[in-house]
Amino acid sequence: MALTEQEILAGLGKIINEITGIPAAEVTPEKSFVDDLDIDSLSMVEIAVAAQDEFGVEIPDDQLKNLKTVKDVINFIQS
């Protein structure tokens, strides 16, 4: 059963809030992790590991660096 974009977005919002303190409501699909949310590469690693637990989808390091926006992560998890 595939998760909807809304479900993934809600899960990511929770994870990103937990790790960075950014309010979940600010985590919207068009946001860039680096430019908009000011998330550094170490925190991205934490987010990827937490997302793996939450959604059961492994994000390999070589894929992670291509995921620039929240939407990119949602697409990756849905694929």
Added chain:
Amino acid sequence: MSKDRVRVVVTGLGATTPVGGDVASSWSALLEGRSGIKTLTEDWVDTVPVKFAGPAAVDPATVIPRPEARRLDRAEQFALIAAREAWKDAGSPEVDPDRLGVVVGSGIGGITTILSAYDTFREKGWQRLSPFTVPMLMPNGPAGWIGLEFGATAGVHATVSACATGGEAVGYAIDMIRSGRADVVIAGGTEAAIHPLNIASFAAMRAMSTRNDEPERASRPFDKNRDGFVLGEGAGILVLESYEHAVARGARIYAEAAGVGYSADAHHIAQPEPSGEGVKKAIRRMLADSGLTGDDIKHVNAHATSTPAGDVVETVAIAETIGPHPLVTSTKSLTGHLLGGAGGIETVFTVKALHERIVPATANIDDLDDGVKVDVVYGEPRKLPEGRIAAVNNSFGFGGHNVAVAFVTL
């Protein structure tokens, strides 16, 4: 005293200790004789012979937001809390980043991070380690985070000399300002080592008190029945500044940091040199560096950790170099021993004592050791005289490190 040397002053104080979450509450606890030592309730206490310690009076988790806290070792959390207080206390000075430095050390570094990360690694694998594991465990982490927070680019350093760490950090900061490398330096020490492995390891050295039935009475420097130190945690941080810089911005000045003396025992890796020769050298070098005489010094915050070996020898060294007259206290009787944090909080207390002209009493002295050669303050706090007076903080560490730092009223 050399005339053209840069004068260094103290303009900010910060601390989080077993007796209070800031300087004001810690200081009033010391004056009221309130102990921060308590029985530990963690599951692991059954595995160690020492079942008490001095945990921080205010849990850093209640001060630092969780997203920030999860990437900081507990020692880094203490250091940041104390540094923020000291910086605010100094009036949040406007300073050119290239003229701002940091010298903050810890005795052991991020030991609880190391141990819990190793558990995570073994149980769940490398992928589950926090990507912040390395910056959390490195002993220069506290200095690095403080440097980041305040944008210090003159240089960020971490002294590591066991229980002399905080004192040496303050000394290094004085040298940094005198040598012209910085106008303002944030300096001190931090430690978060209340963990069964540390307690077991210190207990294996037979260095800790085992007075499990009376934890508040266990840290008793200078008392005949002292049986070892009591572990505490927290941080003490000062803002040091060139006199010129402080005056130019109209800062409140607590005291002048008049000088520092260092020595090393070269005797034994953990035992104090029995004649106190190393301590005497550090004090004499401090006198020479500061231009102060023994008579100027009216108060000493002693290193005195409540171990049978160290306390009395220190008083002999003070009496021989400074004289028998200074009011000597060991605030460790109430805070326990913060290891790398000790020199930080005790420097803060030395400056407070000088500024408020009162010396907190050493707690738990029922029977003063006959070998004590100085005027130890116990029972009640005692007042310091009016006029220009000086006070000294002593800090010594495993490895044979000795440091004495002198402060003088302006």
